[in-house]
Amino acid sequence: MKLSPRAELKAKKQAYVQDEIVAAAAKLFAERGYRAVTIDDIGSSLDYTKSVVYYYFNSKNEILWQIFQRIYDSYFESIQEIRARNLPPAEAMRMIIRKHALNVMERREWTAIYFREESELNDQQRREIAKKKRQYDAMIEEVYEAGMEAGVFRRMPKHIAVSGLLGMCNWLYVWYKEQGAFSAEEIADYCVNLLANGYLTKG
């Protein structure tokens, strides 16, 4: 599909402003919760009026939906990339956990929305997200299964294992602070180690 230079320019600007708005909205949603944030708030935080926001988006829900899609896609790609390398399970799992933890910390706000505001989506959106979450988990469960078969991972229901492992990482969105004493990388490494070997020093 060809676009006139004019239309192209328009598309580019619109994409830019949309990004701006989504980012501003995400920040506010994460702080105060979706319902507590008004379109006015979102606009004001960028020195726009409400109608600017409505010019770029049809509804508040549309903004939220964008956040969900973008955050999910970025998570999905990260894992896809690791899986594509066909590494042995132990190596793959280590990288997945590390990357997942880093993603959570780097995108704290978006992640918080992703986990907290699911009930604000409509039925269809919720179904879609639920499906994607299952896909994401399933990818990692496959790795866990392979690890168990290779005898290198603890034998346990893979769903519980993966939910547990990801759980520790996901929780980072609650307690990780950028200003903290440790960098995201350091924390991610601690998590990987803790999950891989446990907190006990046996031997």
Added chain:
Amino acid sequence: MKLSPRAELKAKKQAYVQDEIVAAAAKLFAERGYRAVTIDDIGSSLDYTKSVVYYYFNSKNEILWQIFQRIYDSYFESIQEIRARNLPPAEAMRMIIRKHALNVMERREWTAIYFREESELNDQQRREIAKKKRQYDAMIEEVYEAGMEAGVFRRMPKHIAVSGLLGMCNWLYVWYKEQGAFSAEEIADYCVNLLANGYLTKG
């Protein structure tokens, strides 16, 4: 302070109805989010009118605050009790994790509210809860510290360790289903084991 028999009866009934209302509210808040639930909704779910709810509570916030206090207290007591036994760190930590995980699963809905709706509290309430959360974590960090000094726990920043351990447990409120294939006890045991020894089978 002495109460007349009449006042006593009144207090008893009020306490009962308040419990009912708080429980109903918690269920709805957990499902749909605090802001999305109206006082009418809460009342209707018990075949009361909105006015009845306002007869027993002064405001919507008061209901939420009750939920926060009650859930925190129950968590706190569990840990207090374990700590009071002065067990060796490895034993204590195992019991703490197990009990914490069980608490999360048994009180899924209340826990969800506790973690999701903090932003709906006012400043003073938020400060109070933040303080209590720090206290709770600090108790467990002490155990972790003792374990490190005894040489039985992996050396790492205790705050990261405890946040990680509790994180896996806290996340249960997201994925644990009562109807699932495994009981809360089984899942708690898997978590304890995974956290203590890691997912790798070295040795």
Added chain:
DNA sequence: GAATAAGTTGACTTGCTGGTATGAGTGCGG
């Protein structure tokens, strides 16, 4: 059975918020 207290009702107020209508300013293409 009167007096008082407890509990309940439904209509009302009030403020807010998502979304719309309309039109004014701006700048590019011709």
Added chain:
DNA sequence: CCGCACTCATACCAGCAAGTCAACTTATTC
């Protein structure tokens, strides 16, 4: 220099939800 598309502001509306209130009903006590 005109006209059109694009961008954005102002004013507005409809609906909703928290909280209030005075009146009413039901228990309890003496």
